[in-house]
Amino acid sequence: MKEELYWLEPPDPEELARLPLHRAGGFSDATELAEQVRAGGAFLADLEEAGPEAAQRILDFLCGAVWLAGGSIRKLSAWTYLITPPED
Numbered sequence: 144m145k146e147e148l149y150w151l152e153p154p155d156p157e158e159l160a161r162l163p164l165h166r167a168g169g170f171s172d173a174t175e176l177a178e179q180v181r182a183g184g185a186f187l188a189d190l191e192e193a194g195p196e197a198a199q200r201i202l203d204f205l206c207g208a209v210w211l212a213g214g215s216i217r218k219l220s221a222w223t224y225l226i227t228p229p230e231d
Contacts, residue, residue: 151217154225159187168192173201177208183228191222198222
């Protein structure tokens, strides 16, 4: 069975600059991020202020919310993620 490989195009910096940025300071902010996923718009999530352990928990929670919504999540840097709604 032949596997198809593909590469995602790098995001356009100008488009990223127009997206809302949500900063999470701790796991208590995870539900706010999940609400943003449910609202359906694209946004950036910055997890740097949460610290490594809380950031991993937030990311796990956020991945579940994104999967449930049918969207996608993409790592842009060590602490920043692009969350997008499902494509119609």
